[in-house]
Amino acid sequence: MVMSRIIGPRVAPGELSRHGLRYGAPGFLFLLARVLILVSLFLPYWHMALVAPQYPDNLHLTAHVNALSGDVAEIDGLNHYIGMRSLHEAAQIERRVGVYVLILFVVLLEIAAWIHNRWAALLALPAVTFPGVFLLDLHLWMSHFGQNLDPHAPLSSSIDPFVPPILGTGVVGQFKTVATPGIGLMLSAAASLVIIVALFFHRRAYRPLVIAARSD
Amino acid sequence: MRIALASSMLACGIAAQVAAQSMNDVQSVAKERGLTTADLLAAAKTYVPSGQKDEYIIFSSGGHSGQVFVIGVPSMRLLRSIAVFTPEPWQGWGYGVGNEILAEGNVNGKANLWGDTHHPAISETKGDYDGEFLFVNDKINARVAVIDLRDFETKQIVKNPLTVSDHGGAFVTPNTEYVIEGGQYATPFGADYAPISEYREKFRGSVTMWKFDRIKGRIDKSQSFAMELPPYWQDLSDAGKLVSDGYMFLNSLNSEMATGGIENKQPPFEAGVSRNATDYLHIINWKKAEAVFKAGKVDKIKGFPVIRMQTAIDEGLIYLTPEPRSPHGVDVAPKGDFMVVSGKLDPHVTVYSFDKIKKAIANRTYSGSDEYGLPILDFDAVVEAQVEVGLGPLHTQFGPDGYAYTSLFLDSAVARWTLGGEYGKGTPEPDWTLVHKTPVHYNIGHLGAAEGDTVSPDGKYLVAFNKWSVDRFFPPGPLLPQNFQLLDISHQGADMPVIYDMPIGVGEPHYAQMIKADKLHPWTVYPEIGWDPATQTLDPMAPKPKMERVERTGDGVNVYSTLVRSHFTPEHVTVKQGDHVTWRLTNIERAVDATHGFAVPQYNINLSLEPGETATIEFVADVPGTFPFYCSEFCSALHLEMMGYLMVEPK
The missing domain is CATH 2.130.10.10 (YVTN repeat-like/Quinoprotein amine dehydrogenase)
Structure with missing residues (x-):
């Protein structure tokens, strides 16, 4: 009884075969979102180029869900002048658990596809908000690092605390920073949109059944 | 996107500038400098513009x-x-x-x-x-x-x-x-x-x-x-x-x-x-x-x-x-x-x-x-x-x-x-x-x-x-x-x-x-930090970051130093007159062209350490005194500050 209240009403076999598209669409879209998220795990989420005359190929930073790569050593080396902490100290927990969290979100989506009432929306919510949370987290770390500079650093007096934009261009010292979303983040954002569309069709398909079940 | 836009605008700018120049300008320069057509041709055959490389x-x-x-x-x-x-x-x-x-x-x-x-x-x-x-x-x-x-x-x-x-x-x-x-x-x-x-x-x-x-x-x-x-x-x-x-x-x-x-x-x-x-x-x-x-x-x-x-x-x-x-x-x-x-x-x-x-x-x-x-x-x-x-x-x-x-x-x-x-x-x-x-x-x-x-x-x-x-x-x-x-x-x-x-x-x-x-396929930096060019292998004794130290062994002193823009670690190295000093140094940079020098006055020492390179020098600290050592390759804005003191205590 409790179980059926959680997973919501089931569709009668005859109804299912008559309106396959109506009941199949949300499930398919949830599947698509899961695939998008899983693929995104292997792709970069975020990219920053640091542009300065003495680096003709620019310096590059690339963030995956679980890694920070690129010219990290060189950027750390430059950052020590202004007293910024090493980039590897940032978001350590996020990078360690990020992949597992996303897999958990995928599992939740899988469950959501089997639940035919409003609880499905709650289960899908983490995956929907993930791209936004990722960027927010990035922003918080950037501001934390950019605004907590070691006052004893060689050039601490010559630079004001700063927060480079997490998307778009900014200026830090002689560097222009150009931050762009990675393909992974785009796929993750696409997954969010797909989930929202899926939830719309989910509601259209199952809400009548929920209302019918309630009035029984 | 913005970069692409900016660079294409730059390219347009250069193109416009080039278009404004003409063979007339070339001829007037040639006339002014007394260059013949053969000279201009020779120049065109040999001039390699900045950023382009030789064949x-x-x-x-x-x-x-x-x-x-x-x-x-x-x-x-x-x-x-x-x-x-x-x-x-x-x-x-x-x-x-x-x-x-x-x-x-x-x-x-x-x-x-x-x-x-x-x-x-x-x-x-x-x-x-x-x-x-x-x-x-x-x-x-x-x-x-x-x-x-x-x-x-x-x-x-x-x-x-x-x-x-x-x-x-x-x-x-x-x-x-x-x-x-x-x-x-x-x-x-x-x-x-x-x-x-x-x-x-x-x-x-x-x-x-x-x-x-x-x-x-x-x-x-x-x-x-x-x-x-x-x-x-x-x-x-x-x-x-x-x-x-x-x-x-x-x-x-x-x-x-x-x-x-x-x-x-x-x-x-x-x-x-x-x-x-x-x-x-x-x-x-x-x-x-x-x-x-x-x-x-x-x-x-x-x-x-x-x-x-x-x-x-x-x-x-x-x-x-x-x-x-x-x-x-x-x-x-x-x-x-x-x-x-x-x-x-x-x-x-x-x-x-x-x-x-x-x-x-x-x-x-x-x-x-x-x-x-x-x-x-x-x-x-x-x-x-x-x-x-x-x-x-x-x-x-x-x-x-x-x-x-x-x-x-x-x-x-x-x-x-x-x-x-x-x-x-x-x-x-x-x-x-x-x-x-x-x-x-x-x-x-x-x-x-x-x-x-x-x-x-x-x-x-x-x-x-x-x-x-x-x-x-x-x-x-x-x-x-x-x-x-x-x-x-x-x-x-x-x-x-x-x-x-x-x-x-x-x-x-x-x-x-x-x-x-x-x-030719030359390296632009050594393959790994701690590379010894004399053997073309990684030197297991090469100093690494956070492992810098000065250690005394009998009548000898071993110094392990790293170099990075713009400091040596350690910066104070104190030994006693007569000590046999074995000084290992590693340039821990990975950036192309980030070479550091290590110059010690009165001891006839000057190293060039390219990114990743490690080297070992040995000398007897026979002259007591205070010797400011420094980076002899202009490496950074704080290059002059990249120095330290070798202090040799008199007997």
Whole structure:
């Protein structure tokens, strides 16, 4: 009884075969979102180029869900002048658990596809908000690092605390920073949109059944 | 997106600017500066705009600077000098790095801190440059150095145990099996004493075959051997290739065995050595000699295996044949079929046929033997052609199309002439004829065409390595620079103009080789942090970040330092007077060009540590005092602050 209240009403076999598209669409879209998220795990989420005359190929930073790569050593080396902490100290927990969290979100989506009432929306919510949370987290770390500079650093007096934009261009010292979303983040954002569309069709398909079940 | 937009706007801006310039502007500048159309064309052929790179790279010997110069072609810009036999502070060579390698070249325990580099040789695979290693000889002390072309640094110096001076090196066999080092001025082996009256009996020439171990990147002395030769002052050499693979060829200039003595009314060397009309070209079967060496038919002289002349005669390893007197170059044509010899005092180049040489050897077509019993092949039986090219012919290089190029010292010119045989159809002119002479300025020695001594010459560019520049440049005092003149040889016939003059004000180059730049794959930073260039491996003792320390062990002090923009760690190093200090330093940078120096005053120390490089220096802190050490390579905005104090407490 409790179980059926959680997973919501089931569709009668005859109804299912008559309106396959109506009941199949949300499930398919949830599947698509899961695939998008899983693929995104292997792709970069975020990219920053640091542009300065003495680096003709620019310096590059690339963030995956679980890694920070690129010219990290060189950027750390430059950052020590202004007293910024090493980039590897940032978001350590996020990078360690990020992949597992996303897999958990995928599992939740899988469950959501089997639940035919409003609880499905709650289960899908983490995956929907993930791209936004990722960027927010990035922003918080950037501001934390950019605004907590070691006052004893060689050039601490010559630079004001700063927060480079997490998307778009900014200026830090002689560097222009150009931050762009990675393909992974785009796929993750696409997954969010797909989930929202899926939830719309989910509601259209199952809400009548929920209302019918309630009035029984 | 914004970057793309910004850069396309920039590109539009430049395009607009360029469009605003016109040939009228070019003409007005040319008029103002007195430039002819030929000058403008030469400039257009050689100018390499900022950011663009040269198509070819020259490795030039530095003469008695003891170095090797790296030069871009066609821009003729000096890219680097490589310290080899001579200490050089910019690279730290001999001032903390390379000290052990320089010491390998000590003679009888005595340091000889200069060299006279003559002939660089790029390593070859199947007779073509492979761009992996460079060898160069030192004429004054008969040494050969190995340079690794991954980092353009000297890795090994071997001292020849037999000969005192060398000139017939470095030349490599077609797969760099051996590096050939022919001796020059005859002496008793190992510089032993003998009166000059015993010249014929006790003085000897030699050629040494240094086995090269490509995996280790080092000459393997234990697999190397030498051949005893008559005291004829063997000069230049060249390895056979393709059809003549397995053979090598050496010139000689003193078959008269003159001993000089102008002060005793004897003919001076310059006269005595030039008396005979001919000297001897030495034809040596080195593959057969290798087998004789491996069979143990050698004498150990100065601890080194030497094939005696009688063994060489008995085994059929060596043959002589007359060549025009006092020759300089013997150069093997691209297919390995012809050997071109220039006698300095004969206006011809003499071309020998390897096919005829083989037949003459097989048929024993001898005109006699020399006083040591070496068989002399009949000249007429082995010569293919003689081409009159001009006065003072020295060296020959080859083009891809059947042209050969010979330097003419007395004429101060480069001669272009046609080869015959299979090469003949490549050129519109008849075989074996002089086509054109381009004057050069002045007194050309060697010349180097693009890959011009390989099995597949590129043509295109040729550089005349002129000894004198006289009036070509602003005279920086009475010691004038040499003049490297670039010639465009990409067109046939008489069209081969000089298109650039490059003064060499840092040494006196002899020979140089020109390799296509894309065959070279140098590192821009060392592969890993803690790399020891002397061994080309990761040094397990290299200091790493957070492991910097100063530790005392008995009467010694070990210092582990790292360098990064813009500080040393540690910055205070305190030792006691008399301490033996072992100081290891690692540049932990990964950025291209982030080189740091480490300079210690009064202790004669200066290192150049390229990104990732580690080095170890040892010294006795015998002078007490306070010594600010610093980074000697301008590395960053806070470069002046990159320093520390070495404090030596008095006893």
